[in-house]
Amino acid sequence: MGAPYVLTNPPKVALIGGGFIGPVHAEALRRIGVQVAGLLDITPEKARPQAERLGIPRVYSTIEEVLADPEIGAVHLASPNNIHFEHAKAALEAGKHVLCEKPLAVSSKETSELVKLAAKHPMQAAGVNYNLRFYPLAQEMHARVARGDLGRILTVTGSYTQDWLLMVDDYNWRVEPDGHTNLRAIADIGTHWMDLAQFITGRHIEKVNADLATFHPERNRPVGGAETFTGPNSTKKASEAVKIETEDYGAVLLHLSQGARGVFHVNQMHGGRKNRLYLEVCGTEGSMVWDSESPELLWLGRRGAPNQIMNRDPAILSAEAGNFSHYPGGHAEGFPDAFKQLDLAFYTFIQNGCKGTPNFPTFADGDREVRICEAIADSAKAKGWVDVKE
Known part of the structure; x- marks a missing residue:
């Protein structure tokens, strides 16, 4: 059975997008001891009920507000596909780790730019949520x-x-x-x-x-x-x-x-x-x-x-x-556990100083x-x- 998943002082996370998959991210992060500190959705009015249900303490009004928050060390992008590029680019440039839902962006012109940008920020983890x-x-x-x-x-x-x-x-x-x-x-x-x-x-x-x-x-x-x-x-x-x-x-x-x-x-x-x-x-x-x-x-x-x-x-x-x-044999592991394991790989990589080869899907995988x-x-x-x- 895998080693206990104990993380040391992981970064706090802002979740971008509170729709179908956003709560799955929030649950998986909570299971490995990573705090989801804020939520950004289409409007604050839409975000507040979801934030209350998920126990997320803060609701943001804009992506700029998210990235200006010094408490936030990482962002999870669970937003519509056509804004992944804009948000991932801004988050990397703001010094945040980024885990993006697939697709990484809608064109290879955008994804290739993100791959190059991630390479310029080697101390920031940049992954794509191919959790399967x-x-x-x-x-x-x-x-x-x-x-x-x-x-x-x-x-x-x-x-x-x-x-x-x-x-x-x-x-x-x-x-x-x-x-x-x-x-x-x-x-x-x-x-x-x-x-x-x-x-x-x-x-x-x-x-x-x-x-x-x-x-x-x-x-x-x-x-x-x-x-x-x-x-x-x-x-x-x-x-x-x-x-x-x-x-x-x-x-x-x-x-x-x-x-x-x-x-x-x-x-x-x-x-x-x-x-x-x-x-x-x-x-x-x-x-x-x-x-x-x-x-x-x-x-x-x-x-x-x-x-x-x-x-x-x-x-x-x-x-x-x-x-x-x-979990021992006979104790089923499924979809939520796959999310947890990807997040654990991602945040363990961060905890280890972003050194070595990532064992999670990277921006290069998303580009391909x-x-x-x-x-x-x-x-x-x-x-x-x-x-x-x-």
């Missing part, structure tokens, strides 16, 4: 590939499926175009799958061939907006039909480094699938399968030996994965994901293979 890496069995898969258990990696395949946008009345700001790639399902959940696939295999996605589909060319937007994952507009609020330019579904063929191949699909209109990531890695010596709906189980396949189902248990995990598994998305958007338009730009 921190499921213990995802770490176990990474360790097994790294030590050669699967031999040469041949393929990585899978999917990420949800049903929260199945109905024409389902609406959220995420369905609106970002003015750049205008990707939604790929950028929202597909980047999680791609980050995990690259982390586990140690291979980079180099070339893509994509097919995208929008099954609802129009959706009914509630007057006043709707929250994420609240289901259809069951209260029958007044709504207006709006044209949809972002995709509900995407399928992508992949060429990865070292000759590996892959394919995955994403679908946000898959009835009954609430939030399922499925990933399979195949090598010359065997294969592995992980399904986020059964996160405590890892399927291990062999040609000349019996297949196995491995339970998450720190007593039998590799040392690397065991460090990110804090945006470049892959740009290649996918270009591929879907060209209906052919496109290289991921370096």
